[in-house]
Amino acid sequence: MTTLGCALLPTFAPQQYLPIARAADAAGLAEICLWEDCFKETGIAAAGAILASTSALRVQLGVLPAPLRNVALTAMELATLDGMFPGRLEPGIGHGVQSWMEQVGARVASPLTLLREYATALRALLAGERLTVSGRYVSLNDVALDWPPTTAPAVISAGTGPKTLRLVGEVADGIALDGGNGMAKLRTAIDTVRTAYDDAGRTDAFKIVISVPTATGRDAAERVRAWLPSWDLPSDEPEEYCVWGDSAEEIADGLRRFAALGADTVNVQPLESEPDPESLVRFLGQEVRPLLA
Incomplete structure (x- = not known):
């Protein structure tokens, strides 16, 4: 069954x-996904506040840009939140939007190498392993978390280009695909990730x-058509890109239609023009979710 959530832009x-x-949370939605775009809200701060203010809602972090954070610090932050709210945090990482990374002096020469090293180290640290690694970007000397999660959370990664998608299929626990992808692009992306997952011999x-x-x-319908050009769609x-109705x-x-592509979770992404997001999530939880179940 596909889980219904909400992506909070x-x-x-x-x-x-x-x-x-x-x-x-009150309406019964299972998940809320946070976006960490430069230079807006941070995912970690928002996740902590939301987890403390709700009772059952899971929080997806979609996604933390790896160039901005030392991997040990990220592991510490995630493990701390998981210790306080077990099983309710799903971390997500990515190699960052390169223009934004350039703005803050964090752009690296090989984003894919960084993401590979970072995802591998983060998953290991959250699993309670002690690491000594010396990579191009990730360097750890006898590092282990004092308070690792009892059960390591799945580490999702974002991806759009084919090289990144193949890497995600190899080294992450899942793929996050954003609302700028149409049906055809989503289908291709999922096929690419699954092929890489299979080729890596993963089960x-x-x-x-x-x-x-x-x-x-x-x-x-009018709001959707007005929104599409703002994303260059x-x-x-x-x-191909949106869902709408009365x-x-x-x-x-x-x-x-989107769940049929193979999604485990479909996050409704409210448009920027959404006049009442609280009413929208209540509508999703109380009226739409039962129909999907």
Whole structure:
């Protein structure tokens, strides 16, 4: 069964996060996904506040840019949150948007090498291993967490280009695909990741997470068509990228199309024009989720 969640974009102000998360938790949504875009809200700070303010909601961190953080510090932060809220945090990492990494002086010559070293070390540290490694970007000397998670959380990674997707299939516990991907691109991305996973001889669990831009209400179609150009997406085939409608049945039908690509989790991504995100997550949890189940 595909899990229904909500992707909370950093275009929403920090003061909106907790009311939205509490509404999602009360409505029975399983997951909320945070985005960490430069130079907006941080994922770790928001995750901690949301976890402390809700009772059952899982938080996906989608995603922490590896160039900005030493891997040991990331492992410490994630393990601390997992210790406080066991099983409710799902970390995500990526090699970062290169223009943003350039702005802060953190751009590396080989983002893929960094992501490979970082993901491998992070997963090992969260599994309680003691590491001594000397890589191009990750260097650890006899490092282990004093308080590792009782059960190591899955480490998801973002990816868009084919090289990154193949790497994610090799070294991560899942793939996060954002709302700028259309159906055809999502299908190709998932096939690429799965092929790399198989070629690596893996048999462990692997999670596929898709975020889907979604609008509800009588003006939903107009809002979708106005949103597409802002992401440099074609407006003549909105159904390739978005779901919209005025009823729970319409939204559920649209989300099923994306779930059928093989998604374990479909995160509804509210548009920046969403007038009432709290009502939206209540609608998703109370009316759409039962239809998907």
